[in-house]
Amino acid sequence: MVSFKQKLLRKRGIFTDILEAENIRGFAGTEYYFQKTEGKTLSDCIHSHTFFEFVYVLSGACLHVKNGRRESLQPGDLSVILPGQPHCFLSQKARTDIMAMSVRAEEVRRFFALYGLCGFKDSPAFSLTAAKKEVFDEQCGRTAAIGEDAAHLRMLFNQMFLFCVQAGIAEKESLPFAFSAMLDRMQSLELCAEGVEAFVRISGYSHSQLCRLTKKYFDMTPTEYVNRLRMNHAYRLIVGTDADYAAICQTVGFESTSYFSKLVKETFGCSAARLRKKAKEPHKTV
Missing domain, CATH: 1.10.10.60 (Homeodomain-like)
Known part of the structure; x- marks a missing residue:
């Protein structure tokens, strides 16, 4: 139960919920949690989590705040929320469709290791090209239709991870x-x-x-x-x-x-x- 004081602090942008993967039913027995909003309103309460979250706009538009910085997200935009970063959705247009992929931190670190990277920069959202958007929209739609299939969720995340690397928001490990x-x-x-x-x-x-x-x-x-x-x-x-x-x-x-x-x-x-x-x-x- 959220107290009146917590509600007041939320409105002032001071209080944040910290969400843990272990307490989210969608994470049960898997490294990934896939959501597709299909017009549903996203959380306007400031919160953070112990996992990574990848937010991708399929259609419509929304105003997103991440680490105190506003992002006006349009179709084809991808935003990465790092563990511990406070964020919320201030507003969104009617019938906005957003794909949100939450990934346990340990799984993301395995991908960093595979590609010789050390982490993501605290970066603003970036946009996919029209060609990439068309293909990725199709992949998101197929994943939503199939449901929580581990192979497809891993494939979808691998594609998003590569988009982030190509956009230059991943930092290289200090390797010889x-x-x-x-x-x-x-x-x-x-x-x-x-x-x-x-x-x-x-x-x-x-x-x-x-x-x-x-x-x-x-x-x-x-x-x-x-x-x-x-x-x-x-x-x-x-x-x-x-x-x-x-x-x-x-x-x-x-x-x-x-x-x-x-x-x-x-x-x-x-x-x-x-x-x-x-x-x-x-x-x-x-």
């Missing part, structure tokens, strides 16, 4: 220059498929030195790091082509189809066949 340049090269499918041998060869380090570096900066072994990169390529081939799963397994560098299947399920929460099927499902109509 040669190591950072080598990580950029390792993103290629050819080197990923070759595996740890390529990782060692292009790095110029011994295997033990490489192990120390990946452990220090990413808390992963070289094999774990390469497998994460391979799964990124595998996802694109699974949902973007009709290639046989055994062929995809070989293309991204795995010899064992059973091990490949195990990693796909661990990474995306379902089998490759289910992942492809869900990606091709049409929107459900109301």
